[in-house]
Amino acid sequence: MRVSRVNKFIRVGAALLSIGLIISGCRIVHESEDPASKKPTPQGQQQYAGGKQQETKTNLNPLLKQEEFDKVKKYERNHIIYNGPKDKKQVALTFDDGPDPRYTKQVLEILKQNDIKATFFLIGQHVKQHPDLVKQEIDEGHTIASHSWEHKQLPKLSPDQLKEDLNKTRDAIKEASGKEVMLMRPPYGDAKGIGETIKKEGFLIVNWDVDTNDWRGRTPEQMFEVIQKFTGNGSIILHHDGGGNRSNTVSSLNKTIQTLKSKGFEFVTVDQMLGIRPYAN
Ligand SMILES: [Zn+2]
Known part of the structure; x- marks a missing residue:
C-alpha cells in the first residue's frame, strides 16, 4: 500500500515535471525569436533577447581583430549588439538616417556646445549628396557608420x-571621409537571418x-x-537626424x-564604449 502510494507520488511528480518542461520550452522558443524583427515598442525600450540564444563562437568578421571580437562577443545576441558594458556609467548617443542638411548641422552644433561625441549611422545615398556633412562629423570627432544605401529592409534583399x-x-x-567603416545598423534594426552575411562583409x-x-x-x-x-549604464540611445522632420529631436x-x-x-561613441576601432583603416 505504502509502495503504491509512493509510486503514485512519483507518477504525479513526473507528470508535473513534464508539464513544467513543456511550458519552459515554449518560453525558450518564444524568447529566441530574433529581437531585431520586432518594431521598437511604444515605451521606447528595445527588448533584450533572453533565453536560449544563438551564441557567437568564432569571429566571422575578416576586419575584426581577435582581441576586438573577444571584447564584443559578450554583447552580441543573434549577431546584434544592443548595449555596452553595464559596469561603466557610459552612454552612446546615436543618430540614424543622415546626413540631412536640415538637421545634421543643428545636432552637430548642440553636440559641440556640450563637448560630446556621438555616432552617426549614415545612408549611402545621403552621403553622396552631402559629403561635406560627413567630413564635418569626422572633423569634429564623431564616429561614422553605415545604415545601408537607401534604407531598404535588408533581409528582403538577395x-x-x-x-x-x-x-x-x-x-x-x-x-566622402577616407574612413572604412566597421560599424553598421540595418534599417529598422532588422538583421533577421542575415547577421552572418553582414559580419562576413566586415x-x-x-x-x-x-x-x-x-x-x-x-x-x-x-x-x-x-x-x-x-x-542605464551601457545604453545605446537611438535618435534620427534625417529621414523626416526631426525638429523635435533637435529640440529635445x-x-x-x-x-x-x-x-x-x-558620453562616448559606440566604438569607445565597446573598446574597438571604428574603422578598418
Ligand atoms: Zn533608419
Whole structure:
C-alpha cells in the first residue's frame, strides 16, 4: 500500500515535471525569436533577447581583430549588439538616417556646445549628396557608420544584393571621409537571418536599447521621458537626424544631454564604449 502510494507520488511528480518542461520550452522558443524583427515598442525600450540564444563562437568578421571580437562577443545576441558594458556609467548617443542638411548641422552644433561625441549611422545615398556633412562629423570627432544605401529592409534583399548594398555604402562613406567603416545598423534594426552575411562583409551590427521613437513624431517631452526611464549604464540611445522632420529631436537634445550629464553619465561613441576601432583603416 505504502509502495503504491509512493509510486503514485512519483507518477504525479513526473507528470508535473513534464508539464513544467513543456511550458519552459515554449518560453525558450518564444524568447529566441530574433529581437531585431520586432518594431521598437511604444515605451521606447528595445527588448533584450533572453533565453536560449544563438551564441557567437568564432569571429566571422575578416576586419575584426581577435582581441576586438573577444571584447564584443559578450554583447552580441543573434549577431546584434544592443548595449555596452553595464559596469561603466557610459552612454552612446546615436543618430540614424543622415546626413540631412536640415538637421545634421543643428545636432552637430548642440553636440559641440556640450563637448560630446556621438555616432552617426549614415545612408549611402545621403552621403553622396552631402559629403561635406560627413567630413564635418569626422572633423569634429564623431564616429561614422553605415545604415545601408537607401534604407531598404535588408533581409528582403538577395545575398548578392545585400553584399552590394553594404559595400556600395561603405565605398561612398570612404570616398566622402577616407574612413572604412566597421560599424553598421540595418534599417529598422532588422538583421533577421542575415547577421552572418553582414559580419562576413566586415561589419559589426549595432542596434540600440533605448529608442526615443522620434521617427513616430514624439514630442521632445515624450522622448525625454523615455530616455529618463530606460537609460542605464551601457545604453545605446537611438535618435534620427534625417529621414523626416526631426525638429523635435533637435529640440529635445540639449535637455537630454544636460539631464544625463547631471546623473553622472559619460558620453562616448559606440566604438569607445565597446573598446574597438571604428574603422578598418
Ligand atoms: Zn533608419
